[in-house]
Amino acid sequence: xxxxxxxxxxxxxxxxxxxxxxxxxxxxxxxxxxxxxxxxxxxxxxxxxxxxxxxxxxxxxxxxxxxxxxxxxxxxxxxxxxxxxxxxxxxxxxxxxxxxxxxxxxxxxxxxxxxxxxxxxxxxxxxxxxxxxxxxxxxxxxxxxxxxxxxxxxxxxxxxxxxxxxxxxxxxxxxxxxxxxxxxxxxxxxxxxxxxxxxxxxxxxxxxxxxxxxxxxxxxxxxxxxxxxxxxxxxxxxxxxxxxxxxxxxx
Amino acid sequence: xxxxxxxxxxxxxxxxxxxxxxxxxxxxxxxxxxxxxxxxxxxxxxxxxxxxxxxxxxxxxxxxxxxxxxxxxxxxxxxxxxxxxxxxxxxxxxxxxxxxxxxxxxxxxxxxxxxxxxxxxxxxxxxxxxxxxxxxxxxxxxxxxxxxxxxxxxxxxxxxxxxxxxxxxxxxxxxxxxxxxxxxxxxxxxxxxxxxxxxxxxxxxxxxxxxxxxxxxxxxxxxxxxxxxxxxxxxxxxxxxxxxxxxxxxx
DNA sequence: CCTTGACCTTGACGCTGCGTCAACTTCTAC
DNA sequence: GTAGAAGTTGACGCAGCGTCAAGGTCAAGG
Numbered sequence: 001x002x003x004x005x006x007x008x009x010x011x012x013x014x015x016x017x018x019x020x021x022x023x024x025x026x027x028x029x030x031x032x033x034x035x036x037x038x039x040x041x042x043x044x045x046x047x048x049x050x051x052x053x054x055x056x057x058x059x060x061x062x063x064x065x066x067x068x069x070x071x072x073x074x075x076x077x078x079x080x081x082x083x084x085x086x087x088x089x090x091x092x093x094x095x096x097x098x099x100x101x102x103x104x105x106x107x108x109x110x111x112x113x114x115x116x117x118x119x120x121x122x123x124x125x126x127x128x129x130x131x132x133x134x135x136x137x138x139x140x141x142x143x144x145x146x147x148x149x150x151x152x153x154x155x156x157x158x159x160x161x162x163x164x165x166x167x168x169x170x171x172x173x174x175x176x177x178x179x180x181x182x183x184x185x186x187x188x189x190x191x192x193x194x195x196x197x198x199x200x201x202x203x204x205x206x207x208x209x210x211x212x213x214x215x216x217x218x219x220x221x222x223x224x225x226x227x228x229x230x231x232x233x234x235x236x237x238x239x240x241x242x243x244x245x246x247x248x249x250x251x
Numbered sequence: 252x253x254x255x256x257x258x259x260x261x262x263x264x265x266x267x268x269x270x271x272x273x274x275x276x277x278x279x280x281x282x283x284x285x286x287x288x289x290x291x292x293x294x295x296x297x298x299x300x301x302x303x304x305x306x307x308x309x310x311x312x313x314x315x316x317x318x319x320x321x322x323x324x325x326x327x328x329x330x331x332x333x334x335x336x337x338x339x340x341x342x343x344x345x346x347x348x349x350x351x352x353x354x355x356x357x358x359x360x361x362x363x364x365x366x367x368x369x370x371x372x373x374x375x376x377x378x379x380x381x382x383x384x385x386x387x388x389x390x391x392x393x394x395x396x397x398x399x400x401x402x403x404x405x406x407x408x409x410x411x412x413x414x415x416x417x418x419x420x421x422x423x424x425x426x427x428x429x430x431x432x433x434x435x436x437x438x439x440x441x442x443x444x445x446x447x448x449x450x451x452x453x454x455x456x457x458x459x460x461x462x463x464x465x466x467x468x469x470x471x472x473x474x475x476x477x478x479x480x481x482x483x484x485x486x487x488x489x490x491x492x493x494x495x496x497x498x499x500x501x502x
Numbered sequence: 503c504c505t506t507g508a509c510c511t512t513g514a515c516g517c518t519g520c521g522t523c524a525a526c527t528t529c530t531a532c
Numbered sequence: 533g534t535a536g537a538a539g540t541t542g543a544c545g546c547a548g549c550g551t552c553a554a555g556g557t558c559a560a561g562g
Contacts, residue, residue, distance in 0.1 A: 005509090039511090
């Protein structure tokens with residue numbers, strides 16, 4: 001008992017083209033192929049197709065569907081991963097929407113700021129190049145959209161927070177604390193939480209990955225623009241050591 | 252005073268490939284091209300590039316950016332349209348997320364419902380084919396995701412609401428009301444609001460479009476499955492007439 | 503038996519916004 | 533003069549099919 005490709009498409013509410021596509025990528029093979037090349041599908045194939053279509057409607061990619069439906073795949077786990085992605089995407093869109101709103105407001109009150117924004121942009125892009133190189137364009141665009149979405153007050157708060165963190169690091173280094181000591185490790189934990197609040201950091205929103213923290217801490221030392229925030233080269237080295245220890249222990 | 256493609260890319264924080272792409276689609280031409288084929292950009296081009304990149308970071312497509320930056324384009328209007336799209340997309344994702352959550356819950360409590368869901372799906376797809384034909388796959392997928400995202404209680408509520416609407420139509424038709432009378436027009440308004448609550452309807456979430464209402468009302472008459480909900484062919488004709496008048500007047 | 507029309511096949515381009523080779527020419531500096 | 537950096541024009545790749553194109557197959561009717 002089997003059906004032609006058109007029958008199946010109608011039954012399942014999809015198209016014959018999609019079925020051929022699924023066949024060509026090995027996601028759903030016809031149960032039988034006639035000597036004339038016609039594809040035929042049996043009930044088992046239909047069940048599998050229903051599962052595929054359900055997962056598709058929920059927004060999963062075909063490769064993930066394949067993994068989820070494999071013998072050792074776990075559909076529920078795949079769905080949970082997907083849910084996390086959906087939430088992240090939704091947050092991204094929310095940030096972008098806020099950025100768009102503020103841009104509209106700026107356009108309407110301040111006139112065409114889009115040109116005057118230039119130099120701010122240029123200054124900004126000294127960092128951009130590096131961020132993009134190290135962590136990808138998406139990361140930069142995300143964090144930039146996040147920044148644009150903040151209000152002036154929120155930006156002030158953020159700057160103050162960042163500055164206090166820097167000052168505390170400098171103070172700790174100046175006080176002769178040990179990088180693996182309690183004070184430095186507490187600062188490291190604060191630093192990682194602070195990082196986690198920046199969208200676009202790899203691993204957001206679960207918190208930054210170990211590699212990211214390690215790479216970043218090296219950058220603090222290597223790059224004078226960052227090092228300056230932590231009291232120059234020696235201060236940055238202290239930050240790096242403390243972060244490295246923290247990352248190895250906790251991440 | 253102009254810059255090479257690499258200079259511009261670095262200054263603006265993008266890549267030479269992107270600049271060439273913008274050139275090839277006519278979005279940003281170099282201000283000058285050397286006899287050797289090298290591209291050079293002047294300050295005006297840089298300003299335009301900054302605008303382009305700003306809009307890109309806000310998520311606009313290149314074609315919309317082109318329109319927004321054209322002489323007769325309105326950047327603020329483009330941004331507002333974009334904002335509406337962002338919100339719609341966010342809602343879509345929210346619905347999809349809810350659907351995913353419920354599917355996870357169903358998977359974990361009821362075991363593998365994904366197969367048993369089949370027949371419900373098959374029954375469902377009697378309509379699917381037509382909905383897809385008339386209003387596109389996206390519309391169907393949206394409304395299906397919406398339906399899956401509802402709780403059992405919400406579904407009961409929805410069904411009750413729909414049924415009451417149908418009963419009220421039948422009652423009005425039976426009472427000999429005129430399609431352009433106050434009672435019928437009030438029902439039509441209710442009907443349109445009811446439609447507007449179904450995601451995936453063309454025009455959602457602003458309310459259904461006039462064409463959609465007109466087309467749908469014809470379908471109520473033509474298709475016995477829908478006509479049944481409104482008291483058969485004569486009842487459906489009454490609904491159609493009332494809706495048509497309402498649509499012409501109000502939409 | 504032949505035609506018509508519905509249904510099937512494989513193959514290939516299109517969409518979005520570039521990243522990423524590839525193969526070559528040109529400029530710059532030593 | 534030559535290495536190396538930077539420039540050029542193609543062209544493929546990605547996700548998931550939609551959409552021709554060109555042609556073979558099959559059931560029904562004249």
